[in-house]
Amino acid sequence: MATGVWLAGGRGSVAVTSIVGAAAIRAGLADPTGCVTELEQLRSPALPALGDLVFGGHDPATTRLCKKAEALAAAGVVPARLVEAVRDELAAVEPEIRPVPVAATQLESAALIAEDIAAFRFRHSLERVVVVNVSSTEAAPAPHPAHADADALRQALGEPGAVLPPSSLYAYAAFVSGCSYIDFTPSTGARLPALDALAHRHAVPYAGHDGKTGETLVKSVLAPMFAMRNLRVRTWSGTNLLGGGDGANLADPGANAAKATSKQRVLGETLGYEPQGNTRIEYVDDIGDFKTAWDLITFSGFLGTSMRMEFTWHGCDSALAAPLVLDLARLTAAAHRSGRSGPLTELAFFFKDPLGGAPGPAGGVPHALAEQWAMLASFVRGLADA
Amino acid sequence: MATGVWLAGGRGSVAVTSIVGAAAIRAGLADPTGCVTELEQLRSPALPALGDLVFGGHDPATTRLCKKAEALAAAGVVPARLVEAVRDELAAVEPEIRPVPVAATQLESAALIAEDIAAFRFRHSLERVVVVNVSSTEAAPAPHPAHADADALRQALGEPGAVLPPSSLYAYAAFVSGCSYIDFTPSTGARLPALDALAHRHAVPYAGHDGKTGETLVKSVLAPMFAMRNLRVRTWSGTNLLGGGDGANLADPGANAAKATSKQRVLGETLGYEPQGNTRIEYVDDIGDFKTAWDLITFSGFLGTSMRMEFTWHGCDSALAAPLVLDLARLTAAAHRSGRSGPLTELAFFFKDPLGGAPGPAGGVPHALAEQWAMLASFVRGLADA
C-alpha cells in the first residue's frame, strides 16, 4: 500500500519532525510513542503501514532537510542521534520537497502543483497520495463570490489575482488530482463550498482543521469534566507563549486571530455556554519550540462556592504534532481507499476546530475527547469491515 | 418516595453541607449546581426527588447543626444567607442526629444502631433508608477470620472486643435492617466478604469507596488523555494540602495511607503501568476546607521528547462532596427499589476507589471518567425502564 504524503510546508518543523520520525521508527530506532494508530485499540490492517509512507512536498524555503533536522535536534525536538541515523533517508527525500510553483494565474499554479504531485506519484508507484497542509498559518482571506461554486471558482482562478489563499489552492490541486487532503493548520484549506463540492465530485475525502496538540487538548478533557460534574465554569483564560517558526508567524495579528478562534471553540460547544476570558498567543523567541501555556479556570460549585484550577502545559509542539500527521495520513488514505469522500468528521479527535457543525439534536461533531475517541475507534473498525 | 438518608458522621462538614444544600435547593434558594442527577442527561423519574430526602444519622460530636453550619459559612463553604434561611430545617434535623450507641459487644451496638434507624424510618414514614458513611477516615483494621463469613461474623460480634471498624459496623447494621449503604470514605465499609454476603442475603445494594472530588477527579480525565494520545507518563507526583476536620484526621499516618492508596489507583488502571512519584497529603490547619493540590506530570512523546504539565486545584472539599452525597443517596435508593442487590459497580463515576476489579478482558470497572459517565448514564436509563 505505498502511500504518498505530500507536505505543503515540507521544510517546516512539523513536516521535518514527521519525516525524521517515520524513518527512525521504520528503522527500529524509536518506538511509535505519540502515534495513536499504533495503540492496540486502533491498530488495523486497513491502514497503510508507517513503512508504506513516502514523503514529498512544496516549500518556498530552501533550508536543506538535514540542516533543519539538525536545528530541531539542537532545540531538543528530536534526538541528535536519530538525525544522524536517518541522514540517508533525509537525503532521499531532499529532492522531493520542491519550490512552490508560481505562475501568471492561480489556475496555472494549481496545474503546476498537480504536475509535481503526479510526477511524485509516478516516480514512486504510489497507490495514492494524501496532501497535508503543514505550512505557515494564513490570515483569513477576503470573501469572494467564486468560493461558493466549483465552476465559478475554476473560472475565477483563470483570471489574474488571488482568489484562494495558498492552503485552499493546495486543496484545489489535490482534489482535481484525485488526492485526499488534510489541513493541519487553522487556515481556510478545504472549508469553502466550492472545494467541498469538488471533493465530492472527485470522490476524495478531506480532514481538518488545526492539529490539537497542547492547551486545547487539555481543554477537551477538562471542559467535559466540569460539564459531567454539573460545575459552572465562570472564567477560562489562557496564555500561550511560543517561539519557533510558527510562533513568529502567529505574531501576525491575522494569523493569531485565526488560531485563537480555533482554540476557544471547544469551550462553548462542550459546556453549552461561553465562560469569561480569552486565549492569548504571545510570541517569545527564547521559548523556541517548547510552548508554555497557562490557563486559569474559575468555577462555582454547590451553593455557588467559588473554586479555581490552573494548569501549565510545557510541550514541544512539533513533537506533539508530527505523530498525528502520520496518523492522519494513514487514516485518510485508508478512508479514501474504502470509498469515502467529503469531510471526515470522524477525525475530530485530532483537531482543535473539527469539520462538522456544533453538537445538537441534529447531530454535529463532539468536542469532548472521549467522545471523539469513541467515534474514531468506530471509524477504524468500519474501515476494517469495509 | 420519602427516602431516609442516615448519615454516619452526621455533624461533619460533608454531612452538614449536604443537609443545608438540600434544604436550600428545596426552598428554591439555590440551584442544584454540582448535583449530577440534575443534569438533563441523567434526570429521571425513577429517582426520589431532592425534596423527598429526610436526614438523620449518628455522630459522637455534639456541636449543634446550626453552629456547624455557621462555621461552614465563616469558612466560605456555604453562603451565610443560606444558613440563615434554612435555620428551621436544621432545627428539625437536630434531634435526628443521635449519639453513637455503645454497648458491651459490637452485636449489641449494631442492634442499637438498627433501632435508631428503624425509629427514624417509622417516625417519617419512609419508603426506605440509605445509610451513608461520611464519618472520619479510619485506619485499616486488623484482619480477622470472621471477616470472611457472614455467620462467623455474627458469632464473633457477640463476643467482647472489636471485630469490625465503625464503618463496617454501620454497613452490618444497615444490611440487617434492609437498608442500602454507601461508603463515601476510604474506610473498609462493606468491603469484606462477610458483608457482601449479607447484602445479597438481605437483597440490598451498596456503593463506594471514597468520594472523588478533587485531584483524583482531574486525574481521571488527564490520565486517559495521555493514554488516548499514546504519550508515556513518566512521573506523576502530587501534593495535597488540606486543613479542616478531615485534614486533621488524615494527619494520622494510618488514615493518610488509606487515602493515598485510593488516590493512586486511577493511574495504574488507566495507563496500564505505574508512573514514578507518589501522592502526599499534608495537614495545614490554615488551609481549612479549601484544599490545594499540586500535581507534576512528566511525560515523553514522539521520539522520546520530554514534556511536562502541572496543575493546581484549589477546591472546597465539602462543597464538592455534598452534592455527590445527595446524588448517591438518590441513585442507591432507586437501585434498591428496582431490586438491585450487592455492589453497585456502575456508580464508579463518584469514587476514587470504586467497587469492582481492575479493567481487563474479564470485565472490571473503568477508571476513565468518560467511561464511568457512560456507564452511569446507562444505569440511570436502566432504572427508568425497570
Add this chain to the structure above:
Amino acid sequence: MATGVWLAGGRGSVAVTSIVGAAAIRAGLADPTGCVTELEQLRSPALPALGDLVFGGHDPATTRLCKKAEALAAAGVVPARLVEAVRDELAAVEPEIRPVPVAATQLESAALIAEDIAAFRFRHSLERVVVVNVSSTEAAPAPHPAHADADALRQALGEPGAVLPPSSLYAYAAFVSGCSYIDFTPSTGARLPALDALAHRHAVPYAGHDGKTGETLVKSVLAPMFAMRNLRVRTWSGTNLLGGGDGANLADPGANAAKATSKQRVLGETLGYEPQGNTRIEYVDDIGDFKTAWDLITFSGFLGTSMRMEFTWHGCDSALAAPLVLDLARLTAAAHRSGRSGPLTELAFFFKDPLGGAPGPAGGVPHALAEQWAMLASFVRGLADA
C-alpha cells in the same frame, strides 16, 4: 497632629478600604497588618498617628460609603463584622466625600477643589492636608506647551478646554493650597515640570507613582535575585487577570498602556537589560477584586543551561493598597512638617514607577525592594532627627 487625607476617588475600592481599615484599627478591632509604618523598624513619633487621620475627598460616584463597604465585604475584601462595627465612622465621613466640582474653566474648577479642601481643613482644625489620588486610571494626556512652565500653566487653565488631566488638576489645587500630594495611580499627577515648579514654589512635597501591590512587588525582589546571582533572565512574561472597578477601567487601551509601562520598568532598571516578553492586563469580571497574576521567567545559568521559574500571585488589590495609602499619607505629612518640598524619591518602596531617574553613576532611584527599604528606613530616621 490632626492630619487630613483628601482622597480623589474617595468612593472607590482603595479609598473605602482605607477608611474602613483606619477606623477599625483605631477602634482596636484589627491590627495594622500591611501597614509598613507600624513595623518596629519604621515606627516613629515624627509621623502622625493612625488615629490622627481625618478623611475627606472628591468622587463623581454617589454610592454611599456604607453601601460600598458592604459590597467590599461581600467580595471578601474586608470582613463584614468590621463594616458593621465602623458604620458610625463611615456615616461621619459620608458628607466629606463631595462631588467633583466642574466649572467653565479648569482654573475655576481648581479653585472649587481648593475651597472644598480649605473648608474641610477648617472644619476639623487640621494641621495639614495630604491630597491622595486614588481615582480611576487615566489615559496619558495630549502634550501641551503650558505643561512646561508654572505661569504659562495658570494662564492656560484660565481658558476654556482641558489643559490638565484630572489627576494633575488635583495636584495643582493641592500645591496652590499648600497641601502635599501623592499619586497612587499611574496617571500623570504631578509629573509635569510646571507642577514640580509649583510644588517647590509652595514648599510642599509630593510622591508617586502607582502603588506597588502585586506582580510588580514580586518582580522587585526576584529581579534583583537573578542579578545578584549573575543569572541571565531571557524571558519575563506576565498575565494579570483582574475584575473590579479598576479592572473595568483598565480594559480601556489607554489606561492599560499606562499601567503596563509602569509594571515593566523594574526589570530593565534592575537587570540592566530588557528581557523578552510583555505584561498583559486582562479584564475578567468574575475575578473581582482578587487579582490573579501569572509570570513565566526563563533564564540561563552556568555554561548557558536553560532554567525557568513561574509564579502565581492571587492577591486582593484593595487590601494590599489600602494600608500603603495610610502609610504614604503619614509619611508625606511628616515630610511636609519637617520642611521637605518637591519629589519624595525616598518613597520609591511604595511605587511601581517611582519618581526619580534610572539608577546610574549620577544617582537615580533604585528598583530593588531591599534598597528601597533601606532608603525608606533612613528617610524615617531623618524625619525623627529633624
Add this chain to the structure above:
Amino acid sequence: MATGVWLAGGRGSVAVTSIVGAAAIRAGLADPTGCVTELEQLRSPALPALGDLVFGGHDPATTRLCKKAEALAAAGVVPARLVEAVRDELAAVEPEIRPVPVAATQLESAALIAEDIAAFRFRHSLERVVVVNVSSTEAAPAPHPAHADADALRQALGEPGAVLPPSSLYAYAAFVSGCSYIDFTPSTGARLPALDALAHRHAVPYAGHDGKTGETLVKSVLAPMFAMRNLRVRTWSGTNLLGGGDGANLADPGANAAKATSKQRVLGETLGYEPQGNTRIEYVDDIGDFKTAWDLITFSGFLGTSMRMEFTWHGCDSALAAPLVLDLARLTAAAHRSGRSGPLTELAFFFKDPLGGAPGPAGGVPHALAEQWAMLASFVRGLADA
C-alpha cells in the same frame, strides 16, 4: 596566585560541572554567567583568577571524569560541545581525583588525606589549597564527647571506630594541613567545637553550610518581601522533586532530614515566627538533575484578608551550584591569604544554613539575600584593602 581546589566528592555532578566550567571559561568558550565574583560590583584583584584554580580531590567512585562529563551533557547540564572542547583538561585532572584513603583508625585516614593534599600542592606549586566538600549528604552523626575539644578529638581519632563523619574528617585533615575548608553540603563538616578550635589554632578560615541554589534562594528574597510589607505569612509549604545522584542519596531519611532542616531556617529567622507547613524532598528518578520545586504561601494582609502565592522553580541543581563552588574557593582562598581564620560568616549569601547565630540584638547572620549581598560586598572590599 596558583590555588588548589581539593574536592571531596570530586567525581560527583557538582564537582565535575565546576571543573568543566572553569576550563571552558578559561579557554574563552563560555562566559562566567552564574559566577557572582565576576559581577562588576564584586570583581577584585584580591581574588585568585578563575584561571589560577587547579583541581584535585577524593572520591570512592571510579567513573572517569570525561564519562561523567558526557553523562552531564546527555542530561542537559552542560553543553556537549564544551565537554568535547575541554577533554584534555579533564584528562589532566583525572589522576588528581584519588580514591578515598581508608586506614585502621580515622587518625591514620586523616593523615593519608593530608598526604594526598600535600603532594597535590607540591606537584602544582600551589600557593594554598581550599578543601571543598561536595560529597554525598550524610546523616547527622551520633554525638561524641570528643567533638567538644580539639585534643580529646585527636586522642579519640587514634582509636578504632568512627568518631567523625567523613565531612568532618576532611575538615580535620584540611585544618591540620593549613588548608581552608568549605562545606557546600548540609553535612556536619566543620561545625563541631573541636574543629572550630582547630581552625583557629592553625589560623585557617572555613565556610558553610549547604549551597543555596533553588527553592531556598527564592525563599531568601520572598520571605523578606512579606516581612518588609508587614504581611503575615500563615503557611509556607514546599515540595522538591529531584533525581540524580544527590536525589537518590536524599531518599535516605537521615540525609533528607538534614537537608529539610537547612531549607526551613530562612523562614523563621527572616519572619520572626514559624509559618505552618513543611518542606518535603521526594526522589523521582525521571526528574534527573533538573529539580522541580513547588511552594505554596498563604498570607494575610490588611484586616486579615487571605491571599496566596505559589511558585514553581525548575532549575538545574549542578549548574546552579558549580559557579558558586568556584566563587567560594576564590573568596575563601583570598580570606586565608588576608589572614582571616575561623568561620567566614560574611559568606552567608551562598548558603542555606549559614554559619553564625540567628540575627538578634547581639548580632547574628542575616538570612535576607539583599542583606547577605551587602555583607558580601563589604567583605570583598575589605579583602582588597587588606
